Amino acid sequence: MKLTPGTRLKSAACDTEVVVVRVPSEGAITCGGAPMVPFAEAKPAGVSLDSAASGGTLMGKRYHDEQTGLEMLCTKPGKGSLAIDGRPLQLREAKQLPSSD
Amino acid sequence: MHLPLILDMAADGLGDEIALGSGETAITYAGLRERARAGAAFLGGTPADNTAFLGGNAPAFPIGLFASAIAGRPFVPVNYRLPDADLRKILARTAPAVVIVDDEIVERAAGIEGVTVVPVSAFLAACEVPTPAPDEETINDIAILLFTSGTTGEPKAAVLRQSNLASYVISTVEFMGAAFDGQATLMSVPPYHIAGVSAVLTALYGGRRMVQLAQFTPESWVETARAEAVTHAMVVPTMLGRILAVIERDGVTLPALRHLSYGGGRMPASVIEKALELLPGVDFVNAYGLTETSSTIAVLTPDDHRVCRASEDPLIRRRLGSVGRPLPSLELQVMAGEGVPAPAGELGEIWVRGEQVSGEYIGKKAIRDDGWFPTNDHGWLDADGYLFVEGRLDDVIVRGGENISPGEIEDVLRLHPAVVDVAVFGLPDDEWGEKVAAAVVAAEAIEGRLLTQWVRERLRSTKAPEVVFFRVELPYNETGKLLRRALKAELSGS
Numbered sequence: 385m386k387l388t389p390g391t392r393l394k395s396a397a398c399d400t401e402v403v404v405v406r407v408p409s410e411g412a413i414t415c416g417g418a419p420m421v422p423f424a425e426a427k428p429a430g431v432s433l434d435s436a437a438s439g440g441t442l443m444g445k446r447y448h449d450e451q452t453g454l455e456m457l458c459t460k461p462g463k464g465s466l467a468i469d470g471r472p473l474q475l476r477e478a479k480q481l482p483s484s485d
Numbered sequence: 486m487h488l489p490l491i492l493d494m495a496a497d498g499l500g501d502e503i504a505l506g507s508g509e510t511a512i513t514y515a516g517l518r519e520r521a522r523a524g525a526a527f528l529g530g531t532p533a534d535n536t537a538f539l540g541g542n543a544p545a546f547p548i549g550l551f552a553s554a555i556a557g558r559p560f561v562p563v564n565y566r567l568p569d570a571d572l573r574k575i576l577a578r579t580a581p582a583v584v585i586v587d588d589e590i591v592e593r594a595a596g597i598e599g600v601t602v603v604p605v606s607a608f609l610a611a612c613e614v615p616t617p618a619p620d621e622e623t624i625n626d627i628a629i630l631l632f633t634s635g636t637t638g639e640p641k642a643a644v645l646r647q648s649n650l651a652s653y654v655i656s657t658v659e660f661m662g663a664a665f666d667g668q669a670t671l672m673s674v675p676p677y678h679i680a681g682v683s684a685v686l687t688a689l690y691g692g693r694r695m696v697q698l699a700q701f702t703p704e705s706w707v708e709t710a711r712a713e714a715v716t717h718a719m720v721v722p723t724m725l726g727r728i729l730a731v732i733e734r735d736g737v738t739l740p741a742l743r744h745l746s747y748g749g750g751r752m753p754a755s756v757i758e759k760a761l762e763l764l765p766g767v768d769f770v771n772a773y774g775l776t777e778t779s780s781t782i783a784v785l786t787p788d789d790h791r792v793c794r795a796s797e798d799p800l801i802r803r804r805l806g807s808v809g810r811p812l813p814s815l816e817l818q819v820m821a822g823e824g825v826p827a828p829a830g831e832l833g834e835i836w837v838r839g840e841q842v843s844g845e846y847i848g849k850k851a852i853r854d855d856g857w858f859p860t861n862d863h864g865w866l867d868a869d870g871y872l873f874v875e876g877r878l879d880d881v882i883v884r885g886g887e888n889i890s891p892g893e894i895e896d897v898l899r900l901h902p903a904v905v906d907v908a909v910f911g912l913p914d915d916e917w918g919e920k921v922a923a924a925v926v927a928a929e930a931i932e933g934r935l936l937t938q939w940v941r942e943r944l945r946s947t948k949a950p951e952v953v954f955f956r957v958e959l960p961y962n963e964t965g966k967l968l969r970r971a972l973k974a975e976l977s978g979s
Contacts, residue, residue: 389648389840390486403486405655443498444660444690457486457655459494481657481812483670483691484746484772484781485684485719 385422392423392459396431400441400462408454408468415441416464439465439472447473486651487624488554488686492518495689498661505544505695507713512544514689517551520612524552525619527611528583531601535630537561537576537584538676539594541699545605546676547685548612549585550629554647557623561630561642562676569593575632575640576600629682630847631776642847643776645682652840653779654686656814663717664692669741670717671710673698673724680719680749683780693717703727707739714741719772721749723961726756732763739764748772748781750966751876751892753899754806761794773808773874775860777851779841782817783872785809800867806896807871815839819866820859827865832890834878835862863890880969882911884919889948891969897943898923898950903931908959909950910969912977923950924972926958 385391391404397416401423413420417434421427441447441458448455449468455476456466466473495504496518505512512520528536536553538546538560546562553560561579563572565587572593576584580599588604595602629645670693674681688695696713698706706728710718720728725747732738745760745767752771760769768787774780785808793805811817818826819833827833836857844852852858863881864874875881875890882889891909898907906926911919925936933953941949954976960968 390651392490403490405486405652444494446655459490460497482746482768482770482784482786483663483687483693483717483744484657484748484770484774484784485670485680485687 393420393456394423394427394460395462395464396421396427397433398462398464399460400458400464400466401460402441402447402456402458402466404455405446405457406448406453406455408449408452411449411452411454411468413454413456414467414470415462417467418464433464437465437467437472438463441466442475446476448476449473486655487647488551488628488650489521489622489624491651491654491686491690492521492551492554494660495692499664499692502664502692503694504689505547505697507694507696510544517548517689519616520548520609521551521555522618523614523616524548524608524612525555526614526616527608528552528556528558531583531603533558533581533583533601535559535561535579535582537563537579537582537594537600539563539565539572539576539584539590540587540605540676541565542672542674542676542681542697543587543605543699544697545585545609546681546697547689547695549608550682550685552612554624554628555619557625559625559627559630561632562682563632564675564677565590565593566675571640573597578642579630631677631679631682633776641849643843644845644847645679645776645779645843646845649779649841649843650683650686652814653683653781654690656841657781657812658687658691660690661692663688667714668692668716669694669696669713670719671696671698671706671713671715672719673701673706674719674721674749678749679774679776679780680721684719703731707731707735710739710742711737715739716741717744717746718742719746719748722747722752722756723750725752725760729756729759729763739767742767744768744770744787746770746772748774748808750961751874751895752806754896755899757790757805758794761790771808773872775862777842777844777858777860778837778839779843781812782815782837782839782841783808783811785871804867804871807867807873809872810870811837811872812839815841817872819864819872829866829868832863832865832875832888835860835864835872835874876969880910882909882919882921884911884914884921884947885917887947889921894921894923894940894944894948894950897940898925898936901936901939903927903929904936906959908967908969908972910973912952912973914951920951921948922952922954922973922976924954924956924959924976926956 395415417437771785821827844858914920
């Protein structure tokens, strides 16, 4: 699957949905321990949440991986946590900017 | 990333909280999505490529914006203040289109080939029809078209893509960061201005209730801010001056107001000083941006305001007149020439690069292949990266090979007690190519030569106006931009 900024993915193991903000150089993206699937496709049956990847995702938070440059925005929260090549993604703290609109 | 996704996130995250308005007519986040979906289904049943919008700040604006996005069509807010001939020319350029028009002015858009007129009342009625989520997304890459004011030639249609706007929103606003905190933002910048568009998107994503002011008057702004316990607002400089006059006159402040941002034109130092004095508990933000950059690209923060105002150091104090520092999510530089960045303190053209930057018009890309967008704004960075914007590059006066920025001269003239308002511009000159001219609104009778002398004593003599005209008022567009070129055109013959 080719990722571009804006590609939407969902977790096979929980309710998590994300949108890709920055594309990784390479790597397999997982949530709850299972490969994430394209938004429009049906989830594979019988995938269960890996307890080792069950930290959960938070709505509206951005997650990133320094090594590959991957950044994703969580558009729907779930029980699984995000990883690339088995490396957990880090929560990107929002830069504190004052409202200007 | 696209705009319907932002609406979905807000509706999923904040469902029954109030997104828009108050009291019986309030609309929740879920309600906004329901109406936008219904509006999209309605628009989908009409043969059109674009959705134009001709109206003030009212619920039909955000509903129409998202309905159009869900329907897969660019949304085109049009300036209802334009004279009929110009307005109709622009609407004709959106054809085939549906135009959603305020009921009172439907006839202004009637009878244009390929443009179907839908009164706001009919559109809102269609948005009340229960409609399921669309089966599949039909997102158009172009989210918004904004016709730029264009003081010369035909207005250009700036293209803002879904990715430009969405990137601006997610990189500058914390999702739901303003929710459950009683925050409300007062929207008084018109829908056809980029700040009117970005205000809807950032309020929605941040979870800040929107309060709309259909038409700005300083009295109605102050009244609404008080009645609706408004905590946040964005105004252009001319609005702020007039709002302060109302507050000063009735002696009552704005107790709920926490945060006021301003931008869209040069803010006279006297106005911001007065604002800081009259509204001591309020955080001020100066924002600089362009239509082509999806709104803000630099901000002078509330802390900057406090530090600059308290400082004895003139180098820090003058930053109150800057637009602050560039957003961390983009790159900004001042260019002295092709490929040559200007050193700190030196004037040049402001260039910007980042995902929120579109730099694109219908039929013309103004962005370079390397992603940099030359803004056509003239400015400079100080040693700590604070950006000072002098004005449009086209307004620079070239006198005997010397580039002179009108902004600096205007600032000096404004300090003169007899000067109420001033515009500096270039006029043709046989000897120097151009000469410096000033149009002044004076509080009392004063000789032009005294103002020339005032500038000569404070700046280089080449910057002192050689001719001074007196005017009752100066031409501004409705968002507070001084129209120097209008004066220049008018006075070039004299």
